[in-house]
Amino acid sequence: MQRIDKYEQVVGKSKIDELKMLAGYLKGKVIQHINSTAMGGGVAEILSKINPLMQELGVNTQWDVIKGTPDFFDVTKSIHNALHGKEAIITEDMWKVFNDVSSMNIREMNLYGDIMFIHDPQPIALIKRKSRMKNSKWIWRCHVDVSGPDKDVWGFLEKFVNKYDAAVFSSAHFAHKMKARQVLISPSIDPFSDKNRELTQKEMDAVLNKYKIDPQRKPLVCQISRYDALKDPVGVIEAYKLVKKYVDCQLLLVGNRATDDPEGDKIYKQVLEAKGDDPDITALMVEDIPSEINTFQRVSDVIVQKSIREGFALTVSEALWKGKPVVASNVGGIPLQIKHKYSGMLCHTIEGAAFSIKQLLNAPEYARRLGENGREHIKQNFLLTRHIREYMLLFLSLYSNKDVVTL
Numbered sequence: 001m002q003r004i005d006k007y008e009q010v011v012g013k014s015k016i017d018e019l020k021m022l023a024g025y026l027k028g029k030v031i032q033h034i035n036s037t038a039m040g041g042g043v044a045e046i047l048s049k050i051n052p053l054m055q056e057l058g059v060n061t062q063w064d065v066i067k068g069t070p071d072f073f074d075v076t077k078s079i080h081n082a083l084h085g086k087e088a089i090i091t092e093d094m095w096k097v098f099n100d101v102s103s104m105n106i107r108e109m110n111l112y113g114d115i116m117f118i119h120d121p122q123p124i125a126l127i128k129r130k131s132r133m134k135n136s137k138w139i140w141r142c143h144v145d146v147s148g149p150d151k152d153v154w155g156f157l158e159k160f161v162n163k164y165d166a167a168v169f170s171s172a173h174f175a176h177k178m179k180a181r182q183v184l185i186s187p188s189i190d191p192f193s194d195k196n197r198e199l200t201q202k203e204m205d206a207v208l209n210k211y212k213i214d215p216q217r218k219p220l221v222c223q224i225s226r227y228d229a230l231k232d233p234v235g236v237i238e239a240y241k242l243v244k245k246y247v248d249c250q251l252l253l254v255g256n257r258a259t260d261d262p263e264g265d266k267i268y269k270q271v272l273e274a275k276g277d278d279p280d281i282t283a284l285m286v287e288d289i290p291s292e293i294n295t296f297q298r299v300s301d302v303i304v305q306k307s308i309r310e311g312f313a314l315t316v317s318e319a320l321w322k323g324k325p326v327v328a329s330n331v332g333g334i335p336l337q338i339k340h341k342y343s344g345m346l347c348h349t350i351e352g353a354a355f356s357i358k359q360l361l362n363a364p365e366y367a368r369r370l371g372e373n374g375r376e377h378i379k380q381n382f383l384l385t386r387h388i389r390e391y392m393l394l395f396l397s398l399y400s401n402k403d404v405v406t407l
Contacts, residue, residue: 003192004056010191011385019385022392023057031395032113033063036076036122040257040288041226042187042314043119043143049190049384050391059392066109066123072101074262076122079157082150083121084230084309090153099125115395117141124160137398140164140180143187144311145332147173165398170312170333183394186336188387189317189378194290196321199298207295211284215299218280219249219361222300224293224315225307227255227267227285232306232329235350237274237281239306242354247361250280254296256288297322302360302367306353310334317382320344320374325367327356337382343374 008016033051035043047063054061068076075094082088102125111129116138118126130138140161146154146169154176161167162179169175170186189196208214221240225231233253240251253271257264268285275281286292297303303319303326310332317337319326328334330346338344345356360367 004053006192007383007385010379011383015385015389019057019389019392022389022396023054023059025396026059026392029060029114029395030112031059031061031115031117032111033061033117033119034066034109034111034123034126035063035119036066036068036073038065041261042312045195045314046187046387047119049193050388053384054388054391057388062113064109066105066126068101068122069097070262071097073122077262079121079153080144081230082153083144083146083157085145085148085150086230086309088150088153095156102126115139115398118164119143121157124157127160127163130163137166137395138164139166139168139394139398141168142174142311143170145171145174145309146176147171147332166394168394171336173332185387185390185394186333186382187312187314187317188382188384189314189321190384191321195294196318197294199291199294203291204295204299207292208299210292211282213252213282213296213299215301217250219247219301220252220299221249221302221304221357221361222252222254222296223304223306224254224296225305225313226261227264227271228261229263229267230308230310231255232308233267233271233283234274235308236304236306236353237271239304239350239354239357240281242351243358243361244280246358249301249361251282252296252300253281253283254286254293255284256286293318294322297324300324301364302327302357304353304357305329305334306347306350307331307334313337316344317378320371321378323368323371323375325360325370326374327353327360329353337377338374339377342370343377344370 033047037044051061051063075098078088078090106128116136119141120143164180166183167180168183168185172184175182223236271283275283297319303324305313305316305328307329312333316326316328326344330348340346347353347356
């Protein structure tokens with residue numbers, strides 16, 4: 001039995017049969033995904049799950065990664081921050097680094113897809129090869145929150161985006177007036193991945209013993225995110241300190257390094273400084289081991305995602321899938337995953353986050369109901385099978401003459 005058939009037990013046979021039917025229409029087409037890193041971050045995680053399943057369905061889906069220097073990734077991190085509306089200075093020399101590395105990738109990369117699927121700003125300039133691949137279709141996939149970007153940086157990127165056949169965003173709030181067709185496709189989680197599957201107590205105990213974490217000692221509040229200022233880990237510590245005045249709890253912060261994010265170590269240092277000598281705060285910089293992340297989420301009493309800006313935040317879907325109550329910022333794609341006071345708690349400030357955390361810790365039955373509602377919402381809307389279906393419909397729509405396509 002193919003692995004794709006396993007998803008029948010979650011979403012039903014009819015949805016799997018539909019995926020197989022759609023895949024048949026894509027026979028003979030090659031889809032080439034290109035991003036900036038093979039590991040670390042949500043894009044690599046999504047591609048590592050989607051590609052094998054699409055290949056099982058019979059779709060020739062490939063994945064390649066651009067080359068980049070440390071200076072290039074410093075620039076693209078500044079671009080990333082600017083797209084999120086954060087103040088960022090990008091000098092002419094920095095733009096030259098971006099253009100020089102982009103030109104190198106344009107010259108040297110083996111581009112062969114019938115459908116070129118380019119992810120985020122780092123490889124965006126590859127669109128310059130389109131004229132030499134006359135029968136190819138090009139998609140730009142934006143995974144970040146561009147609802148209020150720096151105008152100059154967005155203006156620079158928009159010149160590339162308008163040359164694509166379609167631009168894909170995670171939330172309708174990120175849409176911009178542009179020439180390219182715009183499509184809304186939210187990310188998803190894989191319920192059978194090591195990060196989301198059911199774990200045995202023995203598996204979880206091994207992880208907890210490794211990191212010397214005792215969830216039974218005190219209620220456990222946890223945020224799992226890259227160490228990035230936009231994820232506001234220091235703000236999470238401040239919220240925890242407010243909660244601590246009323247509920248004796250412990251805080252776990254977990255993050256990992258991504259090869260295209262040079263700021264991680266600096267933010268981690270700030271977190272350790274904010275942590276101080278509080279024995280109830282644990283801040284881990286870990287390898288991206290899915291079963292460990294799974295464990296941390298499953299043993300937590302409350303999951304937090306206090307982002308300042310956010311593309312989508314799959315950690316929210318992951319936590320809700322496990323039936324955990326989540327307190328998250330009302331930004332980016334998070335409100336698509338959480339209906340306030342029904343499938344989680346949305347907040348706008350550190351004080352608001354603290355209030356919601358305290359409420360959930362003091363009302364475990366209410367917290368349990370939120371988690372149950374959240375799991376059902378994720379099941380209906382944010383699993384991998386829905387994501388694959390919408391991608392295949394998008395691919396097929398590129399060969400349609402219609403201006404408006406409903407997925």
